[in-house]
Amino acid sequence: MDEARKIVDDIRALRVQGARNIALAALKAVRFVVEKSSSTALENAVKEIVLELARARPTEPAMRDALTYVLRALRSAGSRDELLQALDRYEEELRSAEEKISEYGARRVPDGGVVITHCHSTTVVNLLRRAKKDGKKFRVIVTETRPLYQGKTTAKELLESGIPVTYVVDSAAYYFMRDADIYLTGADAITSDGYVINKIGTALMAVAAERFDVPYYVAASTLKYDPVTAAGFPEPIEERDPAEVIDPRELPGAEIRNPAFDVTPPELVDGIISELGIYAPQIFPAMVSQSKGVCPHIEEMIALFRLAGKQQ
Incomplete structure (x- = not known):
């Protein structure tokens, strides 16, 4: 094995x-x-x-x-x-x-516009590829996504697909958000009350998107809905090895934290793009439960x- x-x-x-x-x-x-x-x-x-x-x-x-x-x-x-x-x-x-997510989401990509994204999501990359296949022209701003630089994977895949990319450091997200027409990410989990759990930094960028009136859409299949949160369990936020951030020996005595995810409240999200369609995060859990019958399991x-x- x-x-x-x-x-x-x-x-x-x-x-x-x-x-x-x-x-x-x-x-x-x-x-x-x-x-x-x-x-x-x-x-x-x-x-x-x-x-x-x-x-x-x-x-x-x-x-x-x-x-x-x-x-x-x-x-x-x-x-x-x-x-x-x-x-x-x-x-x-x-x-x-x-x-289906690619089909529905591609319609929200503005022709001639600018998309900004964070981390790496195969779902987001495929959605953007579909938008290009549909004849749309656009540019994508990709954050590096420290500490493991998953944004580099996103940038490479988009460039290989012929999609123009601007690659920026995470701390420049606010500066470049003003140039964007849509903020688009994937999700690692969506709770029963519509909160989005995704790579650390996602929520900070959602705040910036709201500041500049940039709509934020989350491309995620219904599998990302976590029904155990409806039973009162909190979604665990993984803490990874501090050495991914910096060698602890370089900062003796310092506490080094490395949470993998953060939590974006539903009021900062304009819609969840799933195979069911595009719905507000507040009603997405009910749509999933109704369509998939998750309650029996x-x-x-x-x-x-x-x-x-x-x-x-």
Whole structure:
């Protein structure tokens, strides 16, 4: 099972970026385990890798949704082949959702305008590629996104797609926001009351966007909605290794903090662009629950959430 364990390590170390890509990588790890486990060991092996994956990144409801789906499929599948077919169906749903988000979101990209974005989101990049394919001309301001510089990945992917890019340091976001026509990011999680959890710095840029009357849209599939927050659980904010920011030996005695995410309130977000359409963040959770019927599975999600984060 070395391939599956390597995927777990890659997810934990942020070598896999973007919530959708993390969910797909998790499914790939499960697939390795399903294909290589003996029939007698299959169930326990799948449960073990699901738990390892859930603990790798606690603030990843998209992956948690995928893993909950795996556990349900494990119970209902009558054979190894049926379980693999269930994984295929889930991956196809992800691809279909991505296409719809790109279609809907591309219509909000202003022709001849300027987009500003933060961090790296495959969903956002695909949306912008679709806008270009639809004949729109625009420029994208990309923040570097310290400390791991995920913005560099965004910039490279956009440039490879022929989209003009202006690459700036994070602290220049306010300065360049005044030039933007739309602020667009992905999301790692969306809570039951419409708060958006995304890469640290997202909320600060949302405040700047409001100051300059720049609409802020979040491109995110319904998998980013975290139903356990409806049960009163707070979305965990991951604190990563301070050494990602600076070698602690350079500042002896200083407390070095490295939160991976921040929380943007719904009043700063103009809309969530999902496969369901574009909705205000305050009503997005209800739309997801109505369309997906997440409530019947919420206890399973809570159980996995508790195991992953040792929540009470």
